[in-house]
Amino acid sequence: MAEHVGGIGSMIEKLKAYPKKIVFTEGTDPRILEAASRLLAGYFLHPILVGKEEDVQKAAEEHSFNIRGAEIIDPENFDRMDEMVDIFCDLRKSKGVTPEEAREVLKGANYFGTMLVKMGIGHALLGGATYSTADTVRPALQLIKTKPGNKIVSSCFILVRPSATGDNDVIAMADCAINIKPTAEELVEIAVETADCAQHFGVDPRIAFLSYSTKGSGSGEDVDKMKNAAEMAIKAHPELNILPAEVQFDAAVSPRVAHTKFPGNEVAGHCNTFIFPDINAGNIGYKIAQRLGNFEAFGPILLGLNAPINDLSRGCNGQEVYTMSIITAALA
Numbered sequence: 001m002a003e004h005v006g007g008i009g010s011m012i013e014k015l016k017a018y019p020k021k022i023v024f025t026e027g028t029d030p031r032i033l034e035a036a037s038r039l040l041a042g043y044f045l046h047p048i049l050v051g052k053e054e055d056v057q058k059a060a061e062e063h064s065f066n067i068r069g070a071e072i073i074d075p076e077n078f079d080r081m082d083e084m085v086d087i088f089c090d091l092r093k094s095k096g097v098t099p100e101e102a103r104e105v106l107k108g109a110n111y112f113g114t115m116l117v118k119m120g121i122g123h124a125l126l127g128g129a130t131y132s133t134a135d136t137v138r139p140a141l142q143l144i145k146t147k148p149g150n151k152i153v154s155s156c157f158i159l160v161r162p163s164a165t166g167d168n169d170v171i172a173m174a175d176c177a178i179n180i181k182p183t184a185e186e187l188v189e190i191a192v193e194t195a196d197c198a199q200h201f202g203v204d205p206r207i208a209f210l211s212y213s214t215k216g217s218g219s220g221e222d223v224d225k226m227k228n229a230a231e232m233a234i235k236a237h238p239e240l241n242i243l244p245a246e247v248q249f250d251a252a253v254s255p256r257v258a259h260t261k262f263p264g265n266e267v268a269g270h271c272n273t274f275i276f277p278d279i280n281a282g283n284i285g286y287k288i289a290q291r292l293g294n295f296e297a298f299g300p301i302l303l304g305l306n307a308p309i310n311d312l313s314r315g316c317n318g319q320e321v322y323t324m325s326i327i328t329a330a331l332a
Helices: 008-017 030-042 053-062 081-091 099-105 109-118 133-144 184-200 221-236 249-253 255-261 279-292 318-330
Strands: 020-024 045-050 071-073 124-127 154-162 168-174 206-209 273-275 296-303 309-311
Touching: 008 318, 020 030, 020 109, 020 318, 030 045, 030 053, 030 318, 045 109, 045 318, 053 071, 081 099, 081 109, 081 133, 109 124, 109 133, 124 133, 124 318, 133 296, 133 309, 154 184, 154 279, 168 184, 168 279, 184 206, 184 221, 184 273, 184 296, 206 221, 249 255, 279 296, 296 309, 296 318, 309 318
Parallel strands: 020 045, 020 124, 045 071, 124 309, 168 273, 206 273
Antiparallel strands: 154 168, 154 296
């Protein structure tokens, strides 16, 4: 159950103390309705379902989900639409968007839902059960925008596995879903945001910039990028536990191998936050951990935005929506 996953229980307690509103852009989807029903029963997170009220209610009845108490907002009958259009036009004034164009765009649940967060009606948003990651990220970039000091949106996966001690093994991996080939500077930003996210799951982040080389054992452009990223990250964030060079995965996680490849370093062999050189390696890496290492993967969790906006897999189930709802809202 989600409550027993590393950090989720504490997130629920946080939400009980400070309840949030989360926007679901696909209000008629049965998986969304299942999660909304569970959230309403828990009294710690208030769902806002985007869609025509009659359609949402009909879908809930057909699948026997009790959504009594949920807020349902229909873009076509939204009483603050004129205000939303004005704000949208202001946000997109560099593109010369007209009110007529804004109204057309805001018919899309992804844009409408994102504007609900922008206007403070919702604290967070979860979408993508029926549409692509790009359709979640694009409105977020255009309307919510990145945090001050951040230049990119990135993502991480939190992977959780029960351990023999009765606790959970929890690790973070990034960027596995958004940035195709990040620069060294972008990798620093990804690492810092991932470390912050990991802390929400009770992880004391120990960061490795992964490579096919350890401390210069190999050479090449990709090695230099990871080495430079590690050095820049340490200089910019001395408070974080970061390996001071590029590292192979075995030296990052095995104390025995670290003793040989990275002698004298207390972080080597004990890393739990892994930064990949590109999306190819990241996507492959987290799926190997998930499928062969029996880790449960949560994400992609979007990082670097001014408000929590997260994307669902189109193959998700109701349990995954429920868990991602808690994660997303707890980051608000």
